[in-house]
Amino acid sequence: MYFPWHDAQWRLLSADLNRLPHALLLTGEAGIGKRALAQTLAKALLCESGTADAAKPCGRCEGCHWFDAGNHPDFRLLAPAADEAGDDEEGGKAKKKPSQYITIDQIRELADFVNISSHRAGRRITLIAPAEAMNVAAANALLKTLEEPPADALFILVSHHWRRLLPTIVSRCRRYAMPVPAEAPALAWLEAQGLAHAADHLAHAGGAPLLALAEADHDLMVARKELIAELAAPRQLEPLATAERLDRQKLDPAEVIDWLARWVFDLAGLSLADKIRYYPDKRQSVAELASRLDPIRLMRYADSVREARALAHHPLNNRLVYEQLLFGYLQAIRPAR
Template sequence: MVEAYPWQASLWQQWAGRAQHAHAYLLHGPAGIGKRALAERLMARLLCQQPALDACGRCKACLLLAAGTHPGRFLLQPDEPDKAIRVDQVRELVDFVSQTAQLGGHKVVLIEPAEAMNVNASNALLKSLEEPAGSTVLLLVSHQPSRLLPTLKSRCVQQACPLPSKAHSEQWLASALPEVAADERAELLVLAAGSPLVALRLYGEGVREQRTRVVEGVKKLLKQQQGPSQLADSWSDVPLLLLFDWFCEWAQAILRYQLTEDESGLGLNDMRKVLQYLAQKSPQPRVLHAQDWILQQRQKVLAKANLNRPLLLEALLIHWAGLPGPARPPSSSKEAS
C-alpha cells in the first residue's frame, strides 16, 4: 500500500468521495510533500475493482498493480535522474492511451516530473490530454508548474498540494528519524524549506556534514585563508543546486538585514554572524548584483544546462569574496567615455 500522509487527509477525502474523475489532473506543489505518493494512491483506487476509501489491496487488479504488471498502468518518467522525458517516450504513452483497457475499468497514466518533458514531448502529449481514449485518467506531478506549457496546464484540473504544517512535519520526521535529536531534525526541516520528505532525503545524503564544510569554506574565503579555485574543488561532492539554493538564501538574508536589521531573518545560526558582517560591510548595489547573478545561474542549474561546474563555482565564490569593501565611486563621464 502507498503511504498515506496525514497532511493529505482532507484532500484525499475529497478525491475518494467523487463519483467521477476528470480525465487529467496536475498535482503541483513543493518537492518533498508526497505528491507522487498521492498520485499513486489515486491510481491504485482508480484501478481497483472493489474500491472503498482506498484500493482494497486484494482484488486481481490490486495484486497485479502491486506486482508491477497491471496492464492499465503506464508510468512516464526520465530514463535517468535529472534527464529529460523524450518525445519517443510520449509517443509510447499515446499508443497506450489509444488501446482498450484489458481488465475493463480505468487506465491510468502517471507522469513525474511533468516539467521534465521538453517542448516537443509536451506538444506530443496535448491531444491525449484533450481527448483521452476510453476511461483513461492522466496524473501529472509537477514540482515546478511554471515550467509547463500553458496549453498543457489548461487541459488539466490543477490541484495544489499543500505544504504540511510545522506540527505535521515535525511529528512525521520524528517517527522517521527517532534516533536523531530534535534540534537536528528541526535544522533539517529548515534546510528542506519545510518539506519532511526532502528533510529525510537530505539526512540520508549527509547534508548537515556538507553544510558544515561549505560554511567553514565560506568563512575561510572571507578571511582569505582559501582561494575560490581551491574551495570550488573541495565541494565537488556537494550538489550544485544545493549550493546555489544556499547562496541565494544567504544573499536574500543579507539584503533583508540591510533593510530591517532584524537578526531573526538571518537563518540558521551557522551563518548568522557571517551574514551580519557581510550586510554591514557590503554596499547594497553590489549585493543586488551578486544576487541577480546567482539567480540567473540557479535557473541554468534547474534547467539542466550543460555547465562547467568548477568554473561556475569559482565565479560564484569570486562574487561572494568581492561583496565586502567600500562602495566604488561612480565613474566620471570622461572615464566612462
C-alpha cells in the same frame, strides 16, 4: 500511501473519484510528498474492491497487488529516462546515469497505452513526475494527447516548478496547489524516522520533510556544512579551491546551488525584513554579514543564482559554474559604501 499532512488534499481529490477531470496537475515545493499522493490516487482509481468509503485503496485486491508490485497493466509512470553513458575511465562500459529529462520517445510510447481498452475494464492512468522534466518535444507531444484525450484515460502531472510548463498544458489540467506542511506534523514524521536535530534539518530544507530527510545523508550534510561555513566566513573563502572540492565530490550541482540560494535568501531576508528561514542555527553569522552589505547588489546576485539553478542540469562545466558563483558571492557581499 500519502503522508499525514496531506489529509485535507486527499479528501479534496478523492471526494468523487468518478468525476475527476482527464488531467490533474499537483504543484508545490519539492520534497513535500506530492508524488506519493498522486500514486495513492492512481492506486485508488485502479482498486477493484468496490469500497467507496474514504476512497482509499484496499491494498488486498488484485489491482492493488499489481500496483504495489509495479506492474499494473493500466498504469504508467513517466519519469526522467536514463541516458547511455560513454566508456568509463578504466575502459569498461559505464553504467547508465540518470537523465534529467522525459523524452518524446517516452511520450510516444504512451500512444498504444492510452488508445486501447483497459486490461481491467477501468481507467488507464499515466503519472508524469516531475512534469517540468519533459523536454520541449515531449511537452508538445503530450499536449496533442491532452487536447483530444481518449476516453477513460487520466493523466496526473506532478510539478515542483509548474510555471516552467507550457501554458497550454497547464490550461488543460485542473491544478491543485499543495502547501508546505505545518511544522508540527512534519517534525513529528521526521522524528519518527529517527532523525536527530529534526528542526534544524527541516529549516535547512525550507519546511519540506522528504527533502530534509534526504539532505540528512551524512555525506551531503558534511558537504553542505562545509560550504555554509565558508560562505559565513568570506575572508576564508577561496573560490577556486572550493569549486574544485565541490566538483571532486560529484554532488548534484542543483543541490549545491540550492544551498547557496538559501543562504542568499536568508541574507536578504534578515537585511530587509529581519527574518531568517533556512539557517536559523547560523543566525549570528547571517546577521553579521547582512548588517554591512548592499541589499540591491545582493538581489542582483540572487538573480544570477536563480539563473544558474535553472541551468543546473545542462551539460555545463560544473567547476566553472561554482567558480563564477563563488566569485560573484564575494562581490555581492562587499560592504556597502
